[in-house]
Amino acid sequence: MAKTYKIATIPGDGTGPEVLREGLKILAASAAKGSFKLDFSEFDFGAERYLKTGETLPDSAIEEFRKFDAIFLGAIGHPDVKPGILETGILLKLRFALDQYINLRPVKLYPNVETPLKDKGSEHIDFVVVRENTGGIYTSQGGATRVGTSEEIATQLMVYDRRTVDRCLKYAFELKKKRNGQNKKYADKPITLIHKRNVLTHCGDLWYRAFEEMGAKQYPELKRDYNHVDAANMWFVKNPEWFDVAVTENLFGDIITDLGAMIQGGLGVAAGGNINPDGVSMFEPMGGSAPKYAGKNVINPMAAIGAAMMMLDFLGETKASQAVEAAMITVMKKMKSQAAGQMGYSTSEVGDQVAEFV
Numbered sequence: 001m002a003k004t005y006k007i008a009t010i011p012g013d014g015t016g017p018e019v020l021r022e023g024l025k026i027l028a029a030s031a032a033k034g035s036f037k038l039d040f041s042e043f044d045f046g047a048e049r050y051l052k053t054g055e056t057l058p059d060s061a062i063e064e065f066r067k068f069d070a071i072f073l074g075a076i077g078h079p080d081v082k083p084g085i086l087e088t089g090i091l092l093k094l095r096f097a098l099d100q101y102i103n104l105r106p107v108k109l110y111p112n113v114e115t116p117l118k119d120k121g122s123e124h125i126d127f128v129v130v131r132e133n134t135g136g137i138y139t140s141q142g143g144a145t146r147v148g149t150s151e152e153i154a155t156q157l158m159v160y161d162r163r164t165v166d167r168c169l170k171y172a173f174e175l176k177k178k179r180n181g182q183n184k185k186y187a188d189k190p191i192t193l194i195h196k197r198n199v200l201t202h203c204g205d206l207w208y209r210a211f212e213e214m215g216a217k218q219y220p221e222l223k224r225d226y227n228h229v230d231a232a233n234m235w236f237v238k239n240p241e242w243f244d245v246a247v248t249e250n251l252f253g254d255i256i257t258d259l260g261a262m263i264q265g266g267l268g269v270a271a272g273g274n275i276n277p278d279g280v281s282m283f284e285p286m287g288g289s290a291p292k293y294a295g296k297n298v299i300n301p302m303a304a305i306g307a308a309m310m311m312l313d314f315l316g317e318t319k320a321s322q323a324v325e326a327a328m329i330t331v332m333k334k335m336k337s338q339a340a341g342q343m344g345y346s347t348s349e350v351g352d353q354v355a356e357f358v
């Protein structure tokens, strides 16, 4: 009997619902081929619910989400909600409560997708950032005193413990091993730790020693490299072909993955996963809620479709995931641009076409 996966969906705000709809279309088309089934349940968390009820994400919802195989998110964010409320109340709460300790961000430039990098093509940009997703500055240790006075003091600490670092590194090394087995061009490249150990002499040192120890003891066959985060920024732009798997702490990862999104063709195509390898993971397009495009059927759903592809891979449906990627490439080759309103197709037409090729 075909396996059934239970998927929780959170369409969210702005263009979230319309891009998620196309991602769901692709998942349904994959399931229609018969080797597995999908059972979707929709949840209405997001700005609208918050503005109506004052509720972001109740603890009961977390318990509910634990019963699912994965979560598929559209976008969260609204101009009428003060920055920080929905981010911490929904996104970060989910990451922490479900212990989604990896933020996985493929940076892959597909054929016919435009990059702002001069003289770089899809043969140069194909790597993955493994961002630690539950520690560091995001734990919000610290505080503020004398707020509002000229003597105000604020602290927000970068907090890491060896277990949190090790489990993230483990994931990154395993991913590197897997990719090396998939393609010779990956095997020629190192796994790169990105940090700032010349200045962050405590946290950076912890990450560096943990990386070197794990690499030498458990993965001696893998080439290792290290970049300071500021330099990594330069190399992402100048020599993206140097990277295959880049692993880094939370805030640095947040910053460099937006740069990654730009060099792979923008937020219309960038997808990510908040992953708990032993639990419930959440997949999302990186584009945000893009309020000005909401409801117009012009936004690019490719990022949401890419998130669906990542979800299938995570669920172990490798063949289905590869079929989605192949269909995405076919359709991207026909599109005029990946920018909203300039694709040559509407949001739903892009989804229809990818579904057809799946």
Ligand code: IPM
Pocket (backbone or CB within 6 Å): 087, 088, 091, 092, 254
């Ligand atoms: C991301 C986002 C989030 C982050 C925000 C919305 C909390 O920027 O997923 O990269 O900082 O992690």
Ligand code: MN
Pocket (backbone or CB within 6 Å): 254, 255, 258
């Ligand atoms: Mn970010």
